[in-house]
Amino acid sequence: MIWVNVIIQGILVGGFYALFACGLSLMFGVLKVINLAHGDMAVVAAYVAVLLSPHLHIAMLWSFLVVVPIFGLLGYVLQRTLIQRSIDRDPFTTLLVTFGLSVVIENLLLELYTANGRTVDIGSIIAQSWHPGSIVYISYVSLVVLAIAVLVLAILQLFLSKSRTGRLIRAVADDREAAQLSGANYKHIFGIAAAIAFATVALAGIAYGMMTQFAPTSGGVNLLFAFEAVVIGGIGSLWGTLVGGIALGVAQQFGAHLNPQYQVLAGNLLFLAVLAVRPQGLFGKKTALA
Amino acid sequence: MGEHILQVRDLTVHHGQLCAIDNVSFELNRGEVLTMIGANGAGKSTLLRTIAGLHHPSSGEIVFEDVDVTRWQPHKRVSKGISLVPEGRRLFSSMTLEENLMVAAGQSRSLPFTVERVYELFDWMPSRRKQRVWQLSGGEQQAVAIGRALVANPKVLLLDELSLGLAPIIVERIYALVPEIVSQGVSILIVEQDVAQGVMVADRVHCLLEGRTSLTGTPADLTSEQIDQAYFGADMAKGSLSAEASE
Amino acid sequence: MSKSTAPRTESLSNVSIRRSTHSPIFTVIGSLIIVVLLSVAPWIAPAQVASTLMNFFILVIMATMWNLLAGYAGMVSIGQQAFVGLGAYATLYFALKGVNPFVTIPLAALATAVIAVPVTFLLFRLRGGYFAIATWVVADTAMLIIGTIAVLGGGTGRLMPGLENLSPSQTAHYSYLATWIVALIVVIGTYLLLRSRLGLVLASIRDNEVAARSAGANVRSARRTVYIIAAAGCGAAGAVLAISQPFIQPTNEFSMQWAAEMLFVSMIGGLGTIEGPIIGSIIFFILQQSLQQQGVWYLIIFGVFAVAVALWQPKGLWGAFRSRFRSELLPVGHWVRTERLQTKTPEPLE
Ligand SMILES: Nc1ncnc2c1ncn2[C@@H]1O[C@H](COP(=O)(O)OP(=O)(O)OP(=O)(O)O)[C@@H](O)[C@H]1O
Ligand SMILES: [Mg+2]
Numbered sequence: 001m002i003w004v005n006v007i008i009q010g011i012l013v014g015g016f017y018a019l020f021a022c023g024l025s026l027m028f029g030v031l032k033v034i035n036l037a038h039g040d041m042a043v044v045a046a047y048v049a050v051l052l053s054p055h056l057h058i059a060m061l062w063s064f065l066v067v068v069p070i071f072g073l074l075g076y077v078l079q080r081t082l083i084q085r086s087i088d089r090d091p092f093t094t095l096l097v098t099f100g101l102s103v104v105i106e107n108l109l110l111e112l113y114t115a116n117g118r119t120v121d122i123g124s125i126i127a128q129s130w131h132p133g134s135i136v137y138i139s140y141v142s143l144v145v146l147a148i149a150v151l152v153l154a155i156l157q158l159f160l161s162k163s164r165t166g167r168l169i170r171a172v173a174d175d176r177e178a179a180q181l182s183g184a185n186y187k188h189i190f191g192i193a194a195a196i197a198f199a200t201v202a203l204a205g206i207a208y209g210m211m212t213q214f215a216p217t218s219g220g221v222n223l224l225f226a227f228e229a230v231v232i233g234g235i236g237s238l239w240g241t242l243v244g245g246i247a248l249g250v251a252q253q254f255g256a257h258l259n260p261q262y263q264v265l266a267g268n269l270l271f272l273a274v275l276a277v278r279p280q281g282l283f284g285k286k287t288a289l290a
Numbered sequence: 291m292g293e294h295i296l297q298v299r300d301l302t303v304h305h306g307q308l309c310a311i312d313n314v315s316f317e318l319n320r321g322e323v324l325t326m327i328g329a330n331g332a333g334k335s336t337l338l339r340t341i342a343g344l345h346h347p348s349s350g351e352i353v354f355e356d357v358d359v360t361r362w363q364p365h366k367r368v369s370k371g372i373s374l375v376p377e378g379r380r381l382f383s384s385m386t387l388e389e390n391l392m393v394a395a396g397q398s399r400s401l402p403f404t405v406e407r408v409y410e411l412f413d414w415m416p417s418r419r420k421q422r423v424w425q426l427s428g429g430e431q432q433a434v435a436i437g438r439a440l441v442a443n444p445k446v447l448l449l450d451e452l453s454l455g456l457a458p459i460i461v462e463r464i465y466a467l468v469p470e471i472v473s474q475g476v477s478i479l480i481v482e483q484d485v486a487q488g489v490m491v492a493d494r495v496h497c498l499l500e501g502r503t504s505l506t507g508t509p510a511d512l513t514s515e516q517i518d519q520a521y522f523g524a525d526m527a528k529g530s531l532s533a534e535a536s537e
Numbered sequence: 538m539s540k541s542t543a544p545r546t547e548s549l550s551n552v553s554i555r556r557s558t559h560s561p562i563f564t565v566i567g568s569l570i571i572v573v574l575l576s577v578a579p580w581i582a583p584a585q586v587a588s589t590l591m592n593f594f595i596l597v598i599m600a601t602m603w604n605l606l607a608g609y610a611g612m613v614s615i616g617q618q619a620f621v622g623l624g625a626y627a628t629l630y631f632a633l634k635g636v637n638p639f640v641t642i643p644l645a646a647l648a649t650a651v652i653a654v655p656v657t658f659l660l661f662r663l664r665g666g667y668f669a670i671a672t673w674v675v676a677d678t679a680m681l682i683i684g685t686i687a688v689l690g691g692g693t694g695r696l697m698p699g700l701e702n703l704s705p706s707q708t709a710h711y712s713y714l715a716t717w718i719v720a721l722i723v724v725i726g727t728y729l730l731l732r733s734r735l736g737l738v739l740a741s742i743r744d745n746e747v748a749a750r751s752a753g754a755n756v757r758s759a760r761r762t763v764y765i766i767a768a769a770g771c772g773a774a775g776a777v778l779a780i781s782q783p784f785i786q787p788t789n790e791f792s793m794q795w796a797a798e799m800l801f802v803s804m805i806g807g808l809g810t811i812e813g814p815i816i817g818s819i820i821f822f823i824l825q826q827s828l829q830q831q832g833v834w835y836l837i838i839f840g841v842f843a844v845a846v847a848l849w850q851p852k853g854l855w856g857a858f859r860s861r862f863r864s865e866l867l868p869v870g871h872w873v874r875t876e877r878l879q880t881k882t883p884e885p886l887e
Contacts, residue, residue: 089848093848101844171382
C-alpha cells in the first residue's frame with residue numbers, strides 16, 4: 001500500500017512537471033533554443049498573482065485569468081525584442097542572454113521580496129484531500145493541477161494539429177526556410193510559440209504557488225525538473241513530457257520514501273540513467289542529440 | 291506596368307567571403323519561361339534564393355512588378371507573388387501531404403490555385419493526402435513541392451532543379467506541367483542542370499558560369515557549342531555534353 | 538568588379554595559417570612588474586586588500602576555465618560549480634586523511650579531472666541548451682551526493698582540518714600565495730594550451746566545424762580534453778577556495794553563483810580571448826566593492842550589463858577594444874588568412 005501511495009503521489013507531481021515543461025519543449029521545438037529563464041518566469045507569475053490579486057479585488061484562485069494572458073503578451077513581446085535579437089546572433093548568445101536574465105530576475109526578486117516563502121492563498125481547500133485507502137491521501141489541489149496539465153497538453157496538441165496557426169508553428173519547427181517560402185512570418189510564429197510557452201509556465205507557476213511555498217529561487221529548481229521531464233520523456237514529444245514528468249515524480253517520491261534527502265537525487269539519477277541508456281528519451285526523436 | 295514582371299539588376303551575393311553571384315542582371319517577361327543553366331556551384335540556387343529573400347545581396351536590386359523588393363522579407367514576397375520551389379524539395383517532414391499544401395494555401399478561394407485545383411493537376415494526390423510526405427516517392431515529393439508553391443498563387447514561380455534525383459521519365463512528366471502553369475498567367479524562372487530538359491521548355495536561356503552571366507539567348511538562336519562553352523567555360527568545352535545540349 | 542576579386546577559383550594554396558608572434562617588450566616588462574607586486578602583496582598591503590585579491594584570483598581562475606570551455610570550444614556550461622565543489626571537497630577529504638591542505642591542491646585538480654571523464658560521456662550526448670542544463674543537473678547531483686556523506690559534514694558542512702597549527706597571518710599569507718600561483722598556472726597554462734596543436738584544432742572548429750571535421754580534426758576528443766582541463770582548473774579553484782574560506786558547506790561550494798559569476802565575467806570581458814576574463818573580473822570586483830552595502834544589487838547590475846554586452850557587443854569589452862586598436866597582450870590567435878578577400882558583408886534585412 002505504501003508503494004501505491006508513492007506512485008500516486010509521483011503521478012500527481014508529474015502532471016505538474018509536465019505543465020511546467022510543455023512551454024520549454026514547445027519553444028525548443030520551434031525556436032531551437034532553450035530559455036534558461038523559463039523557470040523564473042513561473043516564479044514571477046506567482047509573485048504577480050499574489051501581489052496583484054488584492055488590488056484587483058479578486059480571490060487569488062482566479063488570478064490566473066489575469067496573469068496568464070499578461071504573460072502570453074509578455075512572452076510575445078520579449079520574444080520579438082530581446083530573445084529574437086539574441087537568436088539573430090546565434091543560439092550560443094541566446095543561452096547567455098537567457099541565463100543572464102534568469103540570474104537578474106532571481107536576484108531582483110530576492111532584493112525586492114526577500115527569500116521568504118509565499119503561497120497563492122486559495123483558502124481551506126488546500127488542506128483537504130480524498131482518502132481512498134488506509135494511507136493514501138490525494139490532495140484535491142494536486143488532483144486539479146494534474147487535470148489542468150492534461151487539459152493543457154490536450155488543447156495544445158489539438159491546436160498544433162488542427163488550427164492554421166498550429167500548422168504554421170509545426171512548419172517553422174520542421175523547416176524554417178521552407179515555412180518562410182510558404183508565406184510564414186517566422187518571427188511572428190516564434191512570438192506565438194513564446195506566448196504559449198510563457199502563458200503555460202505562468203499557469204504552472206501559479207499552480208505551484210497553490211500547492212506549496214515559493215521563493216525567488218524556486219524557478220531554477222523547477223526548470224531543472226521540467227528539463228529532466230522533457231529529456232526522460234523524449235525531446236519533442238508533448239505526451240512524452242507527461243510520461244517523463246510522471247516517471248520523474250515517481251522516482252522522486254520513491255527516493256523521498258527511502259530518505260527525504262534522496263528525493264531530488266533520485267530524480268537526477270533517473271535522468272542520468274536515461275541519458276546513459278536511452279539518450280533520445282522514452283518517446284523522443286534524436287534531434288537534440290549530439 | 292512594364293512588360294517585365296521581374297528585373298534583377300547588377301546583383302552580387304556573397305556567402306561569407308565567397309562571391310557566389312557576381313554582378314548578374316536579367317529580366318523575366320510576363321508569361322515567359324526563362325531557364326538558367328550552369329554547372330554545379332555556378333550560383334544558380336543562390337540566385338533563386340536571393341530572389342525569394344533567403345539571402346541578402348551585397349549589392350544590386352530585385353524589382354518585382356516595378357516595386358523594389360530587394361530588402362523585403364521572404365514571406366512578404368510570397369504574398370506579393372514570388373514563390374520558390376527549393377532545391378531538394380524541403381517538404382515539412384512531420385506533416386501529411388495535405389497539410390503541406392495547406393500551410394501555404396492562401397485564404398481566398400477565388401484565385402486560380404487552390405488545394406482542390408492542385409489535386410486536379412495531380413490526380414494521384416487525393417487518395418494519398420493523409421500520408422506523411424516521407425512515405426512518398428521522390429517524384430511525388432517534387433509534385434507536392436510544386437503544389438505547395440502553386441497554392442500561394444505566385445505570379446512568378448521559381449523552380450530549382452526539379453530533376454534532382456529523378457528518373458528521366460518522371461522529369462519529363464513534371465516538365466509537361468509547365469505550359470499548364472504558364473497558361474494560368476504565371477511566369478516561370480527555371481534552374482536546371484539537365485540542360486536538354488531546361489532548354490526544351492524555355493522561351494529564353496540564360497547561362498551562368500562561376501557566378502557571372504556567360505550567355506543569353508533564345509533556344510533557337512543558340513548552338514550546342516555555344517551552350518557548352520558557356521556552361522563549362524572556354525577551356526573545357528571540347529568533347530563535352532554537346533549531345534545532351536542539342537537535346 | 539574585376540575578375541581577380543572573385544575568389545571562386547580559390548584553391549587551398551591561397552589559404553595560409555599564421556600564428557601571431559609579436560610580443561611587445563613593454564607588455565613583458567609591465568607584466569613582470571605586476572607579477573612581482575602581486576607576489577608580495579600580502580606583506581606590503583593591508584590584509585583586507587590581500588583577501589579581496591585572493592577572491593579576485595579565484596574568479597579569474599574560474600572565468601578563464603569557463604572561457605576556455607565556451608569561448609574556445611563552444612560549450613556553454615552552467616554547471617561548472619560541480620567541479621568547484623568537488624575540488625573543495627577533494628581537498629577536505631585529503632586533509633581529513635592527514636595530507637597538508639596546500640599539498641592537496643594539485644590532488645584536488647587531478648581528482649576532479651578524473652571525475653570529469655565519465656561525465657563527458659553522458660553530457661556529450663546532448664548539445665546546445667540541453668547540454669547546458671544537463672551540466673547543471675550534474676552539479677546538482679554532485680552537491681546532493683556530497684550532502685549525504687557524513688564524514689564530509691553532510692548537508693551542514695565542516696571545518697577544514699590541518700590549518701590549526703598555522704597562525705592566522707601565516708594561513709592568510711600561504712593561502713594567498715597558493716591562490717596566486719594557481720591563478721598564474723591556469724592563465725599561463727591556458728595561454729600555452731591555446732598556442733599548442735589543440736589550440737589550432739579549436740580555432741578550426743570555431744571557424745567552421747564541418748570543415749574541421751572533414752579535414753580530420755577530432756572535434757569530439759578536442760572538446761573532451763577541454764572539458765576535462767576546465768574541470769581540473771575549477772577543481773583547483775575549489776581547492777584554494779576551501780583553504781581560504783575553511784568552513785566547507787555543499788550549498789556554498791556548489792553555489793550557482795559561481796556559474797553566474799564566471800559566465801558574466803567572461804562575457805563582459807570578452808569570450809575567446811585570454812585577457813577578457815581577467816578584465817571582466819577586474820570590472821566585477823570594482824563593481825562589487827563599490828556596491829558592497831547594497832546587497833545583491835552588484836549581481837543584478839552586472840547581469841544586466843552582461844546581457845547588454847552579449848547583445849550589442851558580443852566580443853566583449855576587450856574584444857571591442859582590441860578590434861579598435863589591434864593590440865593583443867597575449868597573442869594566441871591562429872589566423873586563417875584567405876588571399877584575395879572579399880570582405881564586403883551584406884547588411885541585414887530591414
Ligand atoms: N549557404 C551557403 N554558405 C556558404 N556557401 C554557399 C552556401 N550556399 C552556396 N554556397 C556556395 O556558393 C556557390 C554557389 O552555390 P549554389 O548552390 O548557388 O550553386 P548551384 O549553381 O545551385 O549548384 P548546384 O547545381 O550544385 O545546385 C558554391 O560554391 C557553394 O559552395
Ligand atoms: Mg543548386
